Amino acid sequence: MSIPKETLLHAYRTMKTIREFEERVNAEIMNGQIPGFTHLYTGQEANAVGVCAHLDESDTIISTHRGHGHCIAKGAEVSGMMKELFGSSEGLCKGKGGSMHVADIDKGILGANGIVAGGPPISVGSALAAKIRKNGKVAVSFSGDGSVNQGTCFEAMNMAVVLQAPAVFVIENNYYSEHTSINYAVGCDDLKARTEAFGFPVFVADGADFFAVHEAAGKAIAHARAGNGPAGVFAEQGRYHGHFVGDPQAYRAEGELEDLRENHCPLKNFRARMAETGELSLAELDAIDAEVMAEIEQSVTDAKAAARPTAEQVTEDVYIQYSATA
Amino acid sequence: MPEKTMRDAINEALHQAMEQDDSVFVIGEDVAGCSGSAGDVGAVGGVFGVTEGIYHRWPDRCIDTPISESAIVGAAAGAALVGMRPVAEIMFADFIGVCMDQIVNQMAKFRYMFGGKSRCPAVIRFSSGGGFSAAGQHSQAMYQVMTSFPGLKVVVPSNAYDAKGLMLSAIQDDDPVLFFEPKILYQETADVPDEMYTIPFGEANFVREGDDVTVVAFGQMVPKAAAVIDALAEEGISCDLIDPRTTSPLDENAILESVEATGRLVIVDEAPPRCGLTADIAGLAADKAFSSLKAPIKQVSAPHSPTPFSPELEAAYLPDADKIMAAVKATLA
Numbered sequence: 117m118s119i120p121k122e123t124l125l126h127a128y129r130t131m132k133t134i135r136e137f138e139e140r141v142n143a144e145i146m147n148g149q150i151p152g153f154t155h156l157y158t159g160q161e162a163n164a165v166g167v168c169a170h171l172d173e174s175d176t177i178i179s180t181h182r183g184h185g186h187c188i189a190k191g192a193e194v195s196g197m198m199k200e201l202f203g204s205s206e207g208l209c210k211g212k213g214g215s216m217h218v219a220d221i222d223k224g225i226l227g228a229n230g231i232v233a234g235g236p237p238i239s240v241g242s243a244l245a246a247k248i249r250k251n252g253k254v255a256v257s258f259s260g261d262g263s264v265n266q267g268t269c270f271e272a273m274n275m276a277v278v279l280q281a282p283a284v285f286v287i288e289n290n291y292y293s294e295h296t297s298i299n300y301a302v303g304c305d306d307l308k309a310r311t312e313a314f315g316f317p318v319f320v321a322d323g324a325d326f327f328a329v330h331e332a333a334g335k336a337i338a339h340a341r342a343g344n345g346p347a348g349v350f351a352e353q354g355r356y357h358g359h360f361v362g363d364p365q366a367y368r369a370e371g372e373l374e375d376l377r378e379n380h381c382p383l384k385n386f387r388a389r390m391a392e393t394g395e396l397s398l399a400e401l402d403a404i405d406a407e408v409m410a411e412i413e414q415s416v417t418d419a420k421a422a423a424r425p426t427a428e429q430v431t432e433d434v435y436i437q438y439s440a441t442a
Numbered sequence: 443m444p445e446k447t448m449r450d451a452i453n454e455a456l457h458q459a460m461e462q463d464d465s466v467f468v469i470g471e472d473v474a475g476c477s478g479s480a481g482d483v484g485a486v487g488g489v490f491g492v493t494e495g496i497y498h499r500w501p502d503r504c505i506d507t508p509i510s511e512s513a514i515v516g517a518a519a520g521a522a523l524v525g526m527r528p529v530a531e532i533m534f535a536d537f538i539g540v541c542m543d544q545i546v547n548q549m550a551k552f553r554y555m556f557g558g559k560s561r562c563p564a565v566i567r568f569s570s571g572g573g574f575s576a577a578g579q580h581s582q583a584m585y586q587v588m589t590s591f592p593g594l595k596v597v598v599p600s601n602a603y604d605a606k607g608l609m610l611s612a613i614q615d616d617d618p619v620l621f622f623e624p625k626i627l628y629q630e631t632a633d634v635p636d637e638m639y640t641i642p643f644g645e646a647n648f649v650r651e652g653d654d655v656t657v658v659a660f661g662q663m664v665p666k667a668a669a670v671i672d673a674l675a676e677e678g679i680s681c682d683l684i685d686p687r688t689t690s691p692l693d694e695n696a697i698l699e700s701v702e703a704t705g706r707l708v709i710v711d712e713a714p715p716r717c718g719l720t721a722d723i724a725g726l727a728a729d730k731a732f733s734s735l736k737a738p739i740k741q742v743s744a745p746h747s748p749t750p751f752s753p754e755l756e757a758a759y760l761p762d763a764d765k766i767m768a769a770v771k772a773t774l775a
C-alpha cells in the first residue's frame with residue numbers, strides 16, 4: 117500500500133516533533149524548570165504517529181501517564197503543551213493538570229491519565245457513543261505492557277466485545293512497567309493471544325517501524341470503523357529513557373539502551389526507507405528537522421515567558437456550576 | 443539516639459518485623475523491583491525506597507506484583523484471613539480509587555459480618571498527600587476518607603520516630619490497618635532508637651504544650667503547625683499541638699481535655715474540607731466541649747477542589763504557615 121506524500125511528510129514531522137519535544141523536556145526537567153512527575157515517550161514515536169495517522173479530530177484517543185507523544189500525534193498544540201508542563205495558566209489545561217493530564221477535548225484527546233488503565237473504560241464509552249450515533253467514529257485507547265494487567269483493562273476489553281463498540285486497544289509493549297519486566301508481570305507467554313482471547317483481532321507491528329504500525333493500525337481501525345466491533349494493535353518498542361527522569365534503570369541488560377537507540381530508532385528507520393524508495397528527499401527531511409527544532413525552541417521560550425497562575429484560580433473549573441446562588 | 447529519615451525508620455520497622463515473625467511478608471508493585479529483567483532483581487525496594495533491601499534478605503517474602511491494585515489488596519486480605527501478616531504497598535494513596543472494594547467492602551467488614559469469627563491482620567501502606575506538583579491523581583491524602591469506614595484502623599505518622607513505632611504496632615495488630623505515609627516527609631529525620639518499640643493506637647502525641655489555644659494537626663501539617671506555634675511563642679501565645687497519630691481510633695480524650703483547658707480550637711489538615719477530619723473534630727468539640735469554648739472553632743484545610751499541578755497553585759491550595767497563624771490568631775481576637 118503506498119502512502120500519500122503529504123501523509124509521509126506529516127508523519128515524519130510529527131515523529132520528529134515528539135522526539136525533540138521529549139528531549140527538550142528531559143533537559144528542562146534536569147534544569148529544574150518542569151515540576152512534577154513526567155514520563156518520556158522517546159523511542160516509541162512510531163506507535164502514536166502510525167495509529168493517529170488514521171484518525172481525524174472527531175475520532176478520540178485516550179492516553180496514559182506517558183502521554184506527550186499520543187497527544188502531539190493527535191494534534192495537540194505543542195506550545196500549549198509546553199506551557200502546561202511548565203505550569204503556566206496559558207497551558208492547555210491552565211496549569212491544573214501538567215504532564216500526566218494533558219488533554220484537548222476539541223481535538224479528540226480525552227487526556228493523558230495518571231491512573232494506570234484508567235483510560236480503556238472511558239474509551240469504551242466514547243466508542244459506544246459512536247455506535248449509538250452511527251457516525252463511523254472510533255475510540256482508541258493506549259495501554260502499556262503493565263497497564264494490560266489491570267482489572268479495568270480486562271473489563272473494558274470484554275465489554276467492548278459484548279457491546280460491539282468501535283474501540284481500538286493499542287498495546288505498547290516497551291518491555292517494562294516501571295522497573296518490572298513484562299516477562300514477570302504478564303503471566304502467559306503470549307500477550308497478543310491473551311488479548312485476542314477476549315474476542316477481537318489484534319494486529320502486530322514492530323514499533324520501531326512507522327510503516328509497520330501504520331499498516332497494523334490501519335487494519336484495526338478499519339475493522340472497528342466498519343462496525344465489526346473492537347480491534348487491537350500490539351506494537352513492541354523500548355523506551356529510550358528511564359521510567360521517570362533520574363531512574364537508575366537497574367532492570368536493563370548490558371548494552372540494551374545502546375542497542376535500542378542504535379538499532380531500533382523510528383526516525384532513522386523512516387529516513388532509511390525514504391532513502392531507499394526516494395518518496396521523500398533527504399533535503400525535505402532535513403528541512404523538517406530544522407523547522408521542528410525551531411518550533412520546540414520557540415515553545416520553550418514562550419513557556420518561560422507565559423503567565424503564571426494565581427491563587428484565585430485554584431477553585432476555578434471544579435464544576436461548571438455549583439451553588440444555585442453563585 | 444541515631445537520626446533516621448522517616449523512610450529509613452519504616453524500612454527498619456519492616457526489617458525487624460520480618461526478622462521476628464516469618465508470617466510477615468511485603469507485597470506490591472516494585473517492592474523488590476526489576477523482577478523478570480536481565481538486570482538487578484531487588485534493586486528498587488519500592489518507588490520511595492521504603493522496602494529497600496528486604497528482597498535481598500528474604501526473597502520469598504518480598505513479592506513484586508503486576509499493576510493490579512485490587513488483587514494486591516485482596517491478596518493481602520486473603521493471606522491475612524488465613525493467618526499471615528502481609529504488609530502490602532499501594533504506591534500512591536490515590537490508587538485507593540482502583541482497589542476501594544477490596545478495602546472497604548471486603549477486609550474492613552470480614553470480622554463484623556462473620557460474627558467476630560475472623561481476623562485480618564493485614565497492613566496496607568500508602569504514600570500520601572501533596573507538595574510534589576503531582577496533580578489530581580497523585581497528591582491526595584485519602585486517610586480522611588478511609589477514617590469513615592468502621593473496621594479499618596487508620597494511621598498517619600508525622601515524624602520518623604512515630605512512623606517506626608506505629609508501623610510495628612500496625613504489623614502486630616490483629617485488625618486491618620491502613621498506614622498513610624506523608625510522602626513529603628520521607629526524607630525528614632528524627633531520633634529513632636535502633637531497638638523495636640511500639641506506639642499504641644488511639645494515643646495522641648502532644649507535640650507542643652501550652653495554655654492559650656489547642657491546635658490539632660495531621661501528617662505533614664504537624665511540622666508546619668509546630669513551626670507556627672514556635673513563632674507564636676515569641677509573641678507570648680502558647681499552644682497545645684496535638685498529633686492524633688491514628689485517626690481511627692481517635693484519641694478523643696486528649697483533644698477534649700486540651701480544649702477544656704484552653705477554650706480555643708484550631709484543626710489543620712491538608713485534605714479538602716467536606717466530611718473531613720477538621721469537620722469531624724470540630725463536631726466532636728462542639729458536641730462534647732461546647733461550654734468550654736471561648737471562641738469559634740477554626741478549621742484550616744485545602745479548598746473544595748482537586749489538587750492542582752502548577753507549583754503556585756498547589757502552594758495556594760495546601761494549608762501553609764500564614765493560614766495556620768491567621769486561624770490561631772482568629773481564635774484569640
Ligand SMILES: Cc1ncc(C[n+]2csc(CCOP(=O)(O)OP(=O)(O)O)c2C)c(N)n1
Pocket residue numbers: 180181182230231232233259260261262263264290292293294359471509511533537540
Ligand atoms: C493505578 C496505578 N497503579 C500504579 C501506578 C504507578 N505507575 C505509573 S506508570 C506505571 C507503569 C506502567 O507501565 P506500562 O503500562 O507498561 O506503561 P509504560 O510506563 O511502560 O509506558 C506504574 C506502575 C499508577 N500510576 N496507577
Ligand SMILES: [Mg+2]
Pocket residue numbers: 260261262288289290291292293294
Ligand atoms: Mg511498559
